[in-house]
Structure formats: structure tokens, C-alpha cells
Amino acid sequence: MGTETFDLIILGSGSGNSLVTPYWDDRRVAIVDSGTFGGTCLNRGCIPTKMFAYPAALSAVPAEAARLGVDLGFGGADWTGIRDRIFARVDAISAGGLHYRDVGLEHTTVITEESRFTGTHQLTTSGGRVLEAETIVVAAGSRPALPDVPGVDRPQVHTSDTIMRVPRLPERLVVLGGGFIAAEFAAIFSGLGSSVVQVNRSPRLLRGHDATISERFTELASQQWDLRTGWIVSRIEDGPDGWVTVHLDGAAGATLELDADAVLIAQGRVPNTDRLDAAAAGLDLRNDGRLCVDEYQRLLAGGQPVPGLWALGDISSPHQLKHVANHDQRIVAHNLEHPEDLRANTLGPVPAAVFTRPQIASAGLTEEQAVIEYGRDRISVKVQDYGDVAYGWAMEDATGLCKLIADRQTGQLLGAHLMGHEAPNLIQPLVQAMSFGVDTHSMARGQYWIHPALSEVVENALLGLDVPDSGRL
Numbered sequence: 001m002g003t004e005t006f007d008l009i010i011l012g013s014g015s016g017n018s019l020v021t022p023y024w025d026d027r028r029v030a031i032v033d034s035g036t037f038g039g040t041c042l043n044r045g046c047i048p049t050k051m052f053a054y055p056a057a058l059s060a061v062p063a064e065a066a067r068l069g070v071d072l073g074f075g076g077a078d079w080t081g082i083r084d085r086i087f088a089r090v091d092a093i094s095a096g097g098l099h100y101r102d103v104g105l106e107h108t109t110v111i112t113e114e115s116r117f118t119g120t121h122q123l124t125t126s127g128g129r130v131l132e133a134e135t136i137v138v139a140a141g142s143r144p145a146l147p148d149v150p151g152v153d154r155p156q157v158h159t160s161d162t163i164m165r166v167p168r169l170p171e172r173l174v175v176l177g178g179g180f181i182a183a184e185f186a187a188i189f190s191g192l193g194s195s196v197v198q199v200n201r202s203p204r205l206l207r208g209h210d211a212t213i214s215e216r217f218t219e220l221a222s223q224q225w226d227l228r229t230g231w232i233v234s235r236i237e238d239g240p241d242g243w244v245t246v247h248l249d250g251a252a253g254a255t256l257e258l259d260a261d262a263v264l265i266a267q268g269r270v271p272n273t274d275r276l277d278a279a280a281a282g283l284d285l286r287n288d289g290r291l292c293v294d295e296y297q298r299l300l301a302g303g304q305p306v307p308g309l310w311a312l313g314d315i316s317s318p319h320q321l322k323h324v325a326n327h328d329q330r331i332v333a334h335n336l337e338h339p340e341d342l343r344a345n346t347l348g349p350v351p352a353a354v355f356t357r358p359q360i361a362s363a364g365l366t367e368e369q370a371v372i373e374y375g376r377d378r379i380s381v382k383v384q385d386y387g388d389v390a391y392g393w394a395m396e397d398a399t400g401l402c403k404l405i406a407d408r409q410t411g412q413l414l415g416a417h418l419m420g421h422e423a424p425n426l427i428q429p430l431v432q433a434m435s436f437g438v439d440t441h442s443m444a445r446g447q448y449w450i451h452p453a454l455s456e457v458v459e460n461a462l463l464g465l466d467v468p469d470s471g472r473l
């Protein structure tokens, strides 16, 4: 089999797929992906999880309504119907994208084989095809990390890649982990009717978040499902009737056994660099396995950019987030097309949201990080409860909060952390202020805030900061 030569090879069809701009119309492009076309977000990440999270959250509405004097009743959730509706849409988008790229575009070929570097500008596929290009973009993403314990290969043990397609709603689900994925799936499955036990190593869930959020969320999670902290899994064994038993180790030799129909492992994600033989291309790796890139997204070898090699998304980013992968992609697309005008990847604070009950959104520094970076005396912190603004009264909200951290000297917003109704939407103007350098007092007083919308929680949090007066009324 001869070597196949392309102008551009894109390894990974997630955010990498969007690199095929009209600029490449007269050039030969290969997209290499051994998985489902469209990558993680579309097929097994952001999109299907949120399509499950929304109906799961609706299941909490009757209880919420009853608290406010409205009787809605709750007749249960139809797992099969919800699952099939979601994947009918998602699978069709994936299949359509594959067909368009592979068949619809004459200059683009999709190669559905596992591939590895066999030279700086050469990949070899599992089927023995040798692919070469002057320009290769590595957009190969990440995959779930699995603990090295006996029993993780049992069919009842899932990761986020498989749990959304199970044939029946598990009666009892054990979720191992306390980060984004564990929290979202615990909320989804408990909302839809499973009996969920979440097991975490440390006392707090969402430990990467600001401590106020993490503490309050941990308490609220424990009111919604069975939360066990201070345990790690030691093995998973077959039980009777198709169950498994999850064996856990705790402090001072304590042990615990949990029976379950299904287990979800959600203990972080590892970059797919090992699948690429990045070493064959001499590429630099970080300690956590990510590829090293410079500010222009060029891959590095020996600390220097390798001509023609680029990376984007989870394989190289410290943020495993789709909007980050998409922005990386825009930077790479521009830089490929304008080698004389390279743009650096310098976008402002990275926001993220956790689509649990309640929802969480954050951007910028946590209070702890701000103290380390600026010193306690230099920062101002305000926690505004939803329950203290008019719309919060309408909702009788007792748990939502907006926590802001600002620089006392400049009034610049350093961090924003919200938990409660519509938090991922409420945070956006705060992200905007941080990204464009609008000081907090100007932001509060330089525009109208609709009364009595929930956005008043943000306005009041801004006004509660001890920062310089902008002179606006």
C-alpha cells in the first residue's frame, strides 16, 4: 500500500471537524477518527448529558411546585422514550456530518481507523494505511480514566461513554467520583428514578470549585441522593441476579459494600496522547499526558514549535470544555490560513457550568486562589443569596447564591461563582465584564437591570463589593 498524501490531516472529528473551512476547498483533507464521528461532546458528552439533565430536572418540579402551593403530581419518567429521543437526534447529526464530510465534499476523506504517529508528518492507521501531510492538527481529545481495581471490566460497570445508552433505568446506581460528570449523572439518574449512591474520596464534591459553592452543593446533593464520602473503591464483584457488589475502603481499615445494578466510574479523563505514539514524533508532553502547545497552538518538540504540527481541545488544553476546544479550533483555523499573521490564544477567563440541581456556574478565580494571587487585604468578596432579591422571594429560594470576588483597588472582577436557578445564563454578563475589563461599579450602575428579574442577584452582588466608586449613579 503506497503512502497517501494530503495537504491537511485532522486527527479527531470533534472540534477538529470545524477546521474544514472553504480555504481548504482546493486542497486534500483527511479527517481521521476511529470513534463515532463528531467526537465526545456530540455523541457522549455535553449534548446528550444536557438532553438528559433537562427532563431529569423537570422531575423535581412537582415537589418545588408543592412548596409554593401548586399540585402537579409526578407519574415517573420514561427512560427508554427519553433515551431514544435523545439518540435519534444525536446519532442522525453524527451520521449526517460523516456523510457530508466523506461523500458530500470531494476534497475531504474520512478515515475511520485508529492512527499513530510513525514520523513527524506521518500517521499509520490500524489497517496499515500510511498518511502524510505537511500540516497535521491533533484534536484527539480525552477518554475516561479507569481505576486499576479488579472488576472494572464487568458489563455492569460503565463510564460516561456507555451509561446513557443502557437498556433500562438502573434501579440502583453507584456513582464513583465527585467531579462534573459524577455530579451531573447522580442528578440525572436520581431525577429519573434510580436509587443513587455517590461515593467520593474527599469530603466535598466539586472540589475544584470555590469552597462556598462546593460546601453548599455537597450538602444539597446529600439531600437528593445517598452520598458517601471518604471511601475509595477496592474491587467490584459479581452478585446474584446480575447485580454487582462494589467494595469500598474507608479510613482506619473500615470497609463498605454496596450492591448495584450499574456502576458509573467518573474519576476524571485522560488525554489520548498514548493512543497516538506522540513520542514517535518527538512531541513534548506535560506530566498529565497532555501535548504541549505554544500560544499559537503549535505543537512543541524540545520546547520548540514543530513546523506544520498543531493541536487543539482536550488533548492539549488544561480545560476539558467544549467551548474551549472550539475556541482553540478557531485559533488553529486562522493560523493555518494566515501563517504571516499568527493569532495567540489569549481569551479571558474560562467559564464552566455544572448542570445539576441546583445548577452551578463559575469563571475566574476562587476566593482561595484570589487570596494567594492578590493577598487577603486586596480583595473584596460578596455573597448575595437569591433569597434576598425579589425574584428569589417569588421562588421562595433558600439555597441559591452569587459570590463575587473583586480587586479592591481597581474594581476589576476576579471571580464569579453562582449556584441556583439559571446560573449558567446569569453568569454571562459577569464573564463579559471580566473579558472586556469593565469594573464592577460601572457594571452595576452603568446600565439598567430589569426589575424584578433574577439578574438583580448579580446587580446586588456587584453593589455589595467594596470597590472604587465609578461616579455612575
Ligand SMILES: Cc1cc2nc3c(=O)[nH]c(=O)nc-3n(C[C@H](O)[C@H](O)[C@H](O)COP(=O)(O)OP(=O)(O)OC[C@H]3O[C@@H](n4cnc5c(N)ncnc54)[C@H](O)[C@@H]3O)c2cc1C
Binding pocket: 011, 012, 013, 014, 015, 016, 032, 033, 034, 035, 036, 038, 039, 040, 041, 042, 044, 045, 046, 047, 049, 050, 113, 114, 115, 116, 139, 140, 141, 142, 160, 181, 272, 275, 276, 312, 313, 314, 315, 319, 320, 321, 322, 323, 324, 325
Ligand atoms: C459526559 C461529559 C459531559 C460533558 N459536558 C460538557 C459540557 O456540558 N460543557 C462543556 O463545555 N464540555 C463538556 N464536556 C467536555 C467536552 O465534551 C470536551 O471538552 C470536548 O468534547 C473535547 O473536544 P475535542 O475536540 O478536544 O475531543 P473529542 O471530541 O473527544 O474528539 C477526539 C476524537 O479523536 C478520536 N481519536 C482519539 N485518538 C485517536 C486515534 N489514535 N486514532 C483515531 N481517532 C482518535 C476519538 O475517537 C474522538 O472522536 C463533557 C464531557 C463529557 C465526557
Ligand SMILES: NC(=O)c1ccc[n+]([C@@H]2O[C@H](COP(=O)([O-])OP(=O)(O)OC[C@H]3O[C@@H](n4cnc5c(N)ncnc54)[C@H](O)[C@@H]3O)[C@@H](O)[C@H]2O)c1
Binding pocket: 147, 177, 178, 179, 180, 181, 182, 184, 200, 201, 202, 206, 207, 232, 266, 267, 268, 269, 319, 320, 321, 352, 353, 354, 355
Ligand atoms: N458541564 C460541563 O461543562 C462538564 C460536564 C462533564 C464533564 N466536563 C469536563 O470533563 C472533565 C472530566 O470530568 P470528571 O467528572 O471525570 O472529572 P473531574 O476532574 O471533574 O472530577 C474527577 C473526580 O474523580 C475523583 N478522583 C480522581 N482520581 C481518583 C481516584 N484515584 N480515586 C478516587 N477518586 C478519584 C476526583 O476527586 C474528582 O472528584 C471535567 O473536568 C470537565 O472539564 C464538563
